[in-house]
Amino acid sequence: MDEEQTGGYSEICGQCGEVDxxxxxxxxxxxxxxxxxxxxxxxxxxxxxxxxGTSRVSSISKGTKRKKLEQGREWMVCExxxxxxxxxxxxxxxxGVCPQFKDDVLCQFWRMYLQKSRQxxxxxxxxxxxxxxxxxxxxxxxxxxxxxxxxxxxxxxxxTDGDGDWASGGGSxxxxxxxxxxxxxxxxxxxxxxxxxxxxxSQGLMSMPKTLxxxxxxxxxxxEAITLADLLRFVNEGHIPYVNAYEGFPEEMRLYGRDxxxxxxxSIPSYSHLHKEAQTLAVFLELPLFPPITLDCxxxxxxxxxxxxxxANLPDELHDWVCRIMEKAGMESSVTFEPMRSRSPLPHYxxxxxxxxxxxxxxxxxxxxxxxxxxxxDASDKNKENPDGNSFNLRRWYRxxxxxxxxxxxxxxxxxxxxxxxxxxPLYTSKKDKLVVLxxxxxxxxxQLSFQxxxxxxxxxxxxxxxxxxxxxxxxxxGVRDGPSMHHHTLDSSVRLxxxxxxxxxxxxxxxxxxACKPRFCKSHYAEVEVTLPRMYxxxxxxxxxLLGVKPGCVYEEVxxxxxxxxxxxxxxxxxxxxxxxxxxxxxxxRKQTRKTCSR
Amino acid sequence: MDxxxxxxxxxxxxxxxxxxxxxxESINRKRIKKPNLPLAPxxxxxxxxxxxxxxxxxxxxxxxxxxxxxxxxxxxxxxMASYSQTLEDTTANMPQLYAEIIWRIGTEILHHxxxxxxxxxxSFYERVKHSGVKHYLKVCLEHSFHLLVNGQFEDAKRQxxxxxxxxxxxQSAGQSQRIKLIQAYSGFLDYFIWSDKKATVSSTDEYxxxxxxEMHSYFRQSSVNLKEIMKLPGVWDPFVLSYIDMLEFxxxxxxxxxxxxxxxxxxxxxxxxxxxxxxxxYMKKHNHPLKKLLKVLKILHTLVPSHExxxxxxxxxxxxxxxxxxxxxxxxxxxxxDYSSWRSSLDVWNHLRNIIKRLRMK
Numbered sequence: 020m021d022e023e024q025t026g027g028y029s030e031i032c033g034q035c036g037e038v039d040x041x042x043x044x045x046x047x048x049x050x051x052x053x054x055x056x057x058x059x060x061x062x063x064x065x066x067x068x069x070x071x072g073t074s075r076v077s078s079i080s081k082g083t084k085r086k087k088l089e090q091g092r093e094w095m096v097c098e099x100x101x102x103x104x105x106x107x108x109x110x111x112x113x114x115g116v117c118p119q120f121k122d123d124v125l126c127q128f129w130r131m132y133l134q135k136s137r138q139x140x141x142x143x144x145x146x147x148x149x150x151x152x153x154x155x156x157x158x159x160x161x162x163x164x165x166x167x168x169x170x171x172x173x174x175x176x177x178x179t180d181g182d183g184d185w186a187s188g189g190g191s192x193x194x195x196x197x198x199x200x201x202x203x204x205x206x207x208x209x210x211x212x213x214x215x216x217x218x219x220x221s222q223g224l225m226s227m228p229k230t231l232x233x234x235x236x237x238x239x240x241x242x243e244a245i246t247l248a249d250l251l252r253f254v255n256e257g258h259i260p261y262v263n264a265y266e267g268f269p270e271e272m273r274l275y276g277r278d279x280x281x282x283x284x285x286s287i288p289s290y291s292h293l294h295k296e297a298q299t300l301a302v303f304l305e306l307p308l309f310p311p312i313t314l315d316c317x318x319x320x321x322x323x324x325x326x327x328x329x330x331a332n333l334p335d336e337l338h339d340w341v342c343r344i345m346e347k348a349g350m351e352s353s354v355t356f357e358p359m360r361s362r363s364p365l366p367h368y369x370x371x372x373x374x375x376x377x378x379x380x381x382x383x384x385x386x387x388x389x390x391x392x393x394x395x396x397d398a399s400d401k402n403k404e405n406p407d408g409n410s411f412n413l414r415r416w417y418r419x420x421x422x423x424x425x426x427x428x429x430x431x432x433x434x435x436x437x438x439x440x441x442x443x444x445p446l447y448t449s450k451k452d453k454l455v456v457l458x459x460x461x462x463x464x465x466x467q468l469s470f471q472x473x474x475x476x477x478x479x480x481x482x483x484x485x486x487x488x489x490x491x492x493x494x495x496x497x498g499v500r501d502g503p504s505m506h507h508h509t510l511d512s513s514v515r516l517x518x519x520x521x522x523x524x525x526x527x528x529x530x531x532x533x534x535a536c537k538p539r540f541c542k543s544h545y546a547e548v549e550v551t552l553p554r555m556y557x558x559x560x561x562x563x564x565x566l567l568g569v570k571p572g573c574v575y576e577e578v579x580x581x582x583x584x585x586x587x588x589x590x591x592x593x594x595x596x597x598x599x600x601x602x603x604x605x606x607x608x609x610r611k612q613t614r615k616t617c618s619r
Numbered sequence: 620m621d622x623x624x625x626x627x628x629x630x631x632x633x634x635x636x637x638x639x640x641x642x643x644e645s646i647n648r649k650r651i652k653k654p655n656l657p658l659a660p661x662x663x664x665x666x667x668x669x670x671x672x673x674x675x676x677x678x679x680x681x682x683x684x685x686x687x688x689x690x691x692x693x694x695x696x697x698x699m700a701s702y703s704q705t706l707e708d709t710t711a712n713m714p715q716l717y718a719e720i721i722w723r724i725g726t727e728i729l730h731h732x733x734x735x736x737x738x739x740x741x742s743f744y745e746r747v748k749h750s751g752v753k754h755y756l757k758v759c760l761e762h763s764f765h766l767l768v769n770g771q772f773e774d775a776k777r778q779x780x781x782x783x784x785x786x787x788x789x790q791s792a793g794q795s796q797r798i799k800l801i802q803a804y805s806g807f808l809d810y811f812i813w814s815d816k817k818a819t820v821s822s823t824d825e826y827x828x829x830x831x832x833e834m835h836s837y838f839r840q841s842s843v844n845l846k847e848i849m850k851l852p853g854v855w856d857p858f859v860l861s862y863i864d865m866l867e868f869x870x871x872x873x874x875x876x877x878x879x880x881x882x883x884x885x886x887x888x889x890x891x892x893x894x895x896x897x898x899x900x901y902m903k904k905h906n907h908p909l910k911k912l913l914k915v916l917k918i919l920h921t922l923v924p925s926h927e928x929x930x931x932x933x934x935x936x937x938x939x940x941x942x943x944x945x946x947x948x949x950x951x952x953x954x955x956x957d958y959s960s961w962r963s964s965l966d967v968w969n970h971l972r973n974i975i976k977r978l979r980m981k
Binding site: 285432433435441445458460463466467469471474475476 | 674701
């Protein structure tokens with residue numbers, strides 16, 4: 020299209036739908052693909068430019084500059100990721116994370132990553148000699164940052180301010196090539212070498228899911244309260260840029276070709292995948308022991324369980340039981356992450372907290388489809404006798420929770436169906452695709468507009484501000500709520516006073532059958548075990564898996580892990596491990612355990 | 620939706636299934652024999668490695684289907700707005716499928732939505748036309764049908780002429796059938812416009828040269844197209860009628876008879892009883908000799924013995940004085956009475972009575 024002549028006229032041709040205008044000899048506009056002549060003439064355009072000033076003359080002189088702007092400046096793929104990380108960090112700061120997170124933690128992690136993967140701050144960069152020969156300036160650009168960050172990247176505070184660092188860090192890495200030779204098939208300089216099989220196999224290179232993994236590690240280091248499940252939820256809701264994050268790149272960075280393979284996102288990674296990435300990344304970066312998660316940090320199981328108890332509308336008294344279980348299982352020792360120790364993998368903080376709560380409920384209510392209903396009958400009788408008393412009734416809780424859960428699940432399905440994946444500025448893989456891609460984008464947008472007009476309501480559901488909680492429990496008349504709050508209910512009917520300590524009324528505890536499997540080969544037994552489990556238990560697993568956004572099998576495995584520690588720690592070992600019977604009466608050891616912990 | 624595959628699977632293989640976990644299910648499916656019935660391709664099935672984008676579109680389509688079945692047109696339009704992003708899918712060949720889905724569902728919604736107007740239809744069709752290359756002509760045809768049905772003859776004609784001038788290399792070459800159809804309807808529309816003009820001409824008393832000229836030019840255009848189309852074997856009933864109407868108006872009787880004869884007697888055309896009916900009616904209107912009429916009706920009788928014109932044939936035969944015709948008439952009437960629908964017709968029985976009376980008299 021003749022930009023100069025048509026003056027940027029970009030209406031769609033009525034006949035063929037293309038935007039490819041030219042100016043004929045008489046000065047009339049015509050569509051170059053279907054030769055449709057329209058009414059617009061060039062004289063009109065001319066008077067406009069004349070009125071603006073000497074723009075016509077100036078456009079001639081600025082011709083080369085504008086061309087250069089079109090081509091953009093050269094950039095490396097890691098610069099792109101740097102921008103993305105920066106935007107993600109800013110989004111997290113906007114949500115209330117402490118400011119040191121961005122500059123002191125995430126930035127340092129990123130620099131360490133660049134160093135470890137030999138993309139910057141290193142004597143021998145990962146790119147091949149071809150690049151080195153092309154840019155004579157690469158040698159001097161690398162020596163400068165080399166000094167600052169080699170050994171004490173962790174300890175030194177950043178010299179320049181945060182923003183400048185981010186922008187200039189990229190500049191120093193890319194160097195300055197003498198002529199504007201960017202590779203033909205991608206906007207960035209090194210996308211081709213980025214994607215070679217060797218690089219892929221080494222798995223050291225950054226990818227979109229890895230940005231989230233890096234954020235998670237940085238959040239963990241900074242001891243922020245955002246768990247991995249929360250992070251994924253924010254990404255899903257769009258509060259953290261991830262899908263189409265490349266739209267935040269500055270104008271000069273052009274993306275096309277192979278870049279689209281790197282930066283285009285069509286799925287949000289699952290919890291387990293991201294967890295593995297975070298683990299691998301931590302080992303790759305050779306991070307030392309993380310700052311300890313103590314009781315004042317919201318990630319500590321004690322405090323995290325409070326949050327989940329509130330979310331699940333369970334009574335606050337349950338928290339004592341959770342703490343007792345936590346102590347018994349000796350969770351303190353494994354709460355802080357140490358990457359270099361192979362025996363301590365990255366803990367699933369959120370799933371672990373959920374597991375603790377589930378075990379507490381199992382302890383109190385047995386959850387075998389019989390006992391809990393009997394206990395709730397007792398509770399309702401007690402409530403009838405004593406109208407002021409607020410005994411926690413499992414049946415009532417289940418009903419409230421189930422209605423809220425189905426509504427929320429339906430809403431989530433709806434949101435999935437309406438989610439927008441495609442960007443305003445689409446990526447295209449090759450020059451000939453560009454026209455097709457742009458045309459499709461235009462048509463899709465127009466169709467969307469016409470349907471929107473027909474439906475009379477906006478497409479995007481009004482996005483709610485980011486919140487840690489999925490449900491809202493409160494009294495009637497308090498605004499939007501999912502149901503009556505049960506936090507203040509007491510566990511009278513579920514516990515009994517024996518001697519000086521409280522013990523659950525339910526004397527039994529069950530455990531699914533265990534078997535020996537090869538630890539690395541088998542993935543998850545949940546699918547086959549699920550049919551044998553009591554329905555209430557399965558429902559509870561489903562509830563927590565919905566709240567966290569993980570598969571029920573993941574929660575199930577975590578429950579098994581915590582149970583193993585919890586039950587193993589009793590002094591007198593019952594004939595525990597591999598008995599196939601479901602109900603294992605553990606009266607004796609149970610009493611001993613509880614007495615022990617409560618005797619202080 | 621029922622899981623037809625699991626129902627069709629042999630019960631013995633059910634046991635082997637339970638031992639797999641979620642992740643191994645895809646491998647297990649390969650081991651199980653596929654049932655031999657032609658099942659429709661599942662659009663709602665979750666593939667093991669689908670992206671978030673595909674999951675979104677699959678869910679969206681499910682929701683749309685549900686909402687359409689419940690006739691909630693506003694909600695359907697909302698979901699369709701989100702569904703239009705499927706046109707940008709980068710998987711090969713998928714955008715064509717999606718374009719067709721969007722087209723069909725969109726027209727359904729427009730038909731039933733309480734607030735849809737003609738402009739909405741127009742803009743929708745314009746956009747859908749450009750969304751896919753293979754169905755451009757089909758959409759053009761549908762658009763012009765819609766305009767035709769709503770009485771917008773001029774717009775319909777314009778759409779068709781745009782469609783006629785469309786060229787896209789291999790695509791247009793392979794769709795010659797559709798182009799012929801477009802040509803036919805173009806001629807047909809010209810006829811409609813012509814008859815409109817004829818009505819205005821006849822309603823006003825004074826002679827308006829411009830309108831007359833237009834009328835004649837439309838006639839010419841129309842006849843060119845229709846003549847072309849008549850050469851192709853096919854069933855062109857409405858087109859024939861319109862052509863004959865125009866030719867009658869211009870008093871070209873021989874031309875009309877030729878056209879009708881070609882239409883009825885050309886062996887390459889599929890056997891069409893209507894053709895003979897038209898020919899007969901025309902001949903009757905213009906007082907052709909009885910012999911010819913009988914000839915036409917004889918062929919009609921062989922084609923469709925229970926045709927509604929058979930009693931008329933019978934009465935014609937009785938009118939003629941030839942000996943053999945009486946026998947033929949008897950044959951015709953008895954053939955008619957073979958059919959249960961004619962048995963209750965008094966007319967036919969009367970004919971039979973007359974014939975027997977006559978035969979008795981001999």
